[in-house]
Amino acid sequence: MITARKVKLTITENREDGYNFIHNELREQNQALNMAMNHLYFNYVAREKIKLADETHKIKLAEDQGYLDQKYTELKEVKTDKKKQNIRKSIQAAKKRLETLRKAENKQVAEKFKEIIAASEKTNLRDFITDNFNLTSDTKDRLTQKVSADFKNDIVDVLRGERTLRRYKKGNPLYIRGRNLTFYIKDEEYYIKWMKSIVFKCVLGVKKQNSLELQKTLDKVIEGKYKVCDSSIEFKQNSLILNLTLNIPVCNSFDKVEGRVVGVDLGMKIPAYVTLNDSDYIRRAIGSIDDFLKVRTQMQSRRRNLQRALKSTKGGKGREKKLKALNQFEVKEKNFAKTYNNFISSNIVKFASDNKAKQINMEFLSLSETQNKSVLRNWSYYQLQQMIEYKANRVGIKVKYVDPYHTSQICSKCGHYEEGQREKQEVFICKNPECKNFNIEVNADYNASRNIAKSNKYITKKEESEYYKIN
Ligand SMILES: [Zn+2]
Incomplete structure (x- = not known):
């Protein structure tokens, strides 16, 4: 990976020599990138113009040819001299138009573009850069790759007017x-x-x-x-x-059980609840929100104190000092959210590898949804996803995202759905009399986690979700 x-x-x-070399190479490279991008764009647009002009021209020619053919047929069919004369007039006019069209402007434009493009394409991108810039050959290779990939990636959006042609700035x-x-x-x-x-x-x-x-x-x-x-x-x-x-080589050293999937349910009370798709018993609640709440309360009161202190300080050195303290504190707060994600992701992946799972399922959540999944300020579901994916891939475990629709309202035992099965936040009760779990209180996080583990409604964007169609 x-x-x-x-x-x-x-x-x-x-x-000095070293830094000078890097600065020069960097400046030249960025200029070359911009020029190369323009070069690619110009060639592309010109080529498209030729195609278009050629096509329009051909269509017009064909149309007039068709019109002419039609008039010749009419000429054979009409009887009176008067009518024949009229048709002959039309034929004369059409022939003239066709003649002009054959020499038409479109054609000339196309020819002109062909000439220009032939001249510019004689030099390919790399030679073009060599002619204009004094760069090492490795930088030339790398920037050619980079600009070609970027161009390919951007061109459709540029033509649609959704973005402008990419500019490589100084900080590149x-x-x-x-x-x-x-x-x-x-x-x-x-x-x-x-x-x-x-x-x-x-x-x-x-x-x-x-x-x-x-x-x-x-x-x-x-x-x-x-x-x-x-x-x-x-x-x-x-x-x-x-x-x-x-x-980094992926270590596949431990055996995995075919088809075994871990489900992850994220929540307010328990940061992460993990289960398996093929076992009723193996489960783990990762983290205790109480510990985090304690830290959060401490942090909040510290933040309030710092802000209060800052307000009462008019200016000068004292204010500067307090402002700095507040900024440092904010960094600390962010780091805490990161530590929290590190802890949860490590434990989720550990649970998966301990149980020889091949895959981890998580819910596909929109930004607003993730806000209901943690009590932490500055918490990022995206960061957690990245950490889980990274750690899981390192040990050869795949991560997939499932539709969050009904994951907490369906019975994970029998699949029964009915309003009011989740009366309380913590408890799920199946209302299906045929179910083994009928009327039994089940931990709601466990139930949701198992539904996620068993789900194969994989989605890659919000629009594919049943959940978002309803809400
Ligand atoms: Zn049930």
């Missing part, structure tokens, strides 16, 4: 070749040898956990276990950042 890591870099030897990264990056360790520091004999030193950061994780990743790269793919470098807030793209 393909994954990305950010690595802060610095150049220690021949700093420099696209580099993975094969040009050689990682090694010297005196317990990580280095990367690049082209033009530039050597980067990796700055591993101050946060211990992040730094350890990055070290582990770099070790795997050096051992050859992770393959380095084409990546990019960029300047962010005066730091040089490598956006390292890696191909």
